Amino acid sequence: MRLSLGENNNIQELRNFAEWLLKIGDGLAGDAIDGESIVHIPSDILIKKSETALDDLIDFVYPDILSNLSIENYFKDRVILAPTLDCVTDVNNKMTAGLLGQERVYLSSDSVCAEEGNMEFELDAFSPEILNGINCSGLPPHKLVLKVDAPVMLLQNIDQTNGLCNGTRCKLEEWKIM
Known part of the structure; x- marks a missing residue:
């Protein structure tokens, strides 16, 4: 920092x-x-607790965000530190909702490959509700909502030789069908 x-x-x-x-x-x-x-x-x-506290924080850290999306270092020079992953999710959802354009929703896998031995126990212990509720560092949320112009950070090394490493910050430029 x-x-x-x-x-x-x-x-x-x-x-x-x-x-x-x-x-x-x-x-x-x-x-x-x-x-x-x-x-x-x-x-x-x-920041005092109020109905608009999160909006006020986002407006303070990212002033006039919609007008500054095309500025190269706009997100690089700003950050909101949060004490818990639930707070991070709230900030991310609020900021994504404020961006213009169509959103795309990506869901994680929510089933387990059960082994034959304790299949009933494993299916009960790892129900879709439990799997979807996991929120821990290093994993994306179950429901990932993205929009064009949204900043994203890679959580895993994808292609180190081309700079796509854990912690790399990117911006979604456009939707392409692969």
Whole structure:
């Protein structure tokens, strides 16, 4: 992550903020109680809980998003960090819904190849509802909604020699039938 000076910042404020962020990331900020920490966030950077809090955050980080989709570094220079994967899903869904154009929905596989031994147990333990509800790092969601101009990030190495590696950010340019 890169921090840059805003209009009203000074270099010492930026250094203090960067050190505070690093302490949070290293687990050194806050009071540790039973393996958990309580971190006090300054009120001037806290987004208050409201009906429009997520919209306000997206508008702040990605101002005038529809007009800036064609700018090459627009998404590269911005990011929303989220504490849980459920929050990431909410942000992604909200941002995708705000993009113009037709969406395409891709669903994951939701069945298990059961072995002969404990087939009934496996079918009960891995029902489609359970498989569709899995939300963990490194896996796309069960329902992936995409639109043209949407930014996407690769989760696996597809073709390293051509730069299609885990973490590569791309933008969907157009739908092509393969």
